[in-house]
Amino acid sequence: MRIIGLLTVAALFGLFAVGPVAAQDRGLAQRTALAERVIRLSAGPNFTKVMEAMIADQLAKADTEGQGAEEAAWLRSNAPRMLTAMVDDMMADMVPHYASTFTVEELEAQIAFYDSPVGRQVATKTLQLSAVMNEITMEHLTVFIEELMTKYCAQFDCETGGQTGRKSGRR
Secondary structure: OHHHHHHHHHHHHOOOOOOOOOOOOOHHHHHHHHHHHHOOOOOOOOOOHHHHHHHHHHHHHHOOOOOHHHHHHHHHHHHHHHHHHHHHHHHHHHHHHHHHOOOOOHHHHHHHHHOOHHHHHHHHHHHHHHHHHHHHHHHHHHHHHHHHHHHHHEEEEEEEEEEEEEEEOOO
């Protein structure tokens, strides 16, 4: 569950500032270049290192929770690289959204901030907090899904081989 949670952190990280896609305009090339820079800077100066350390920490916890040694070794060997590649792809996919959402002035202001010592600290801490946020989200989501399904199944017949139907006698 924690590994899935960590993968969700990476997915959530890329969704923080998604906006609507606007029509192309003459400043799009400039905003696209600036957007690429903002995204890289906002990930923090040691993004790959921090991300891989977080993954390693989660995998170490999984080792102590009954996972087999062979499976844990495979995950330690493969998951960090695969997750980092996935996040790199997500960040690249975010570029057009940033470019269509923010003005040149807004992108330049973000670059100035994230390129400063305080901005680099904020970026690193934000990445670290995203792991905490993900754990909290997963806990609340689990409770929500359990409650939803309990109430849903009280109203509808959930035991018909995946098919649901209105329980007879209930309105």
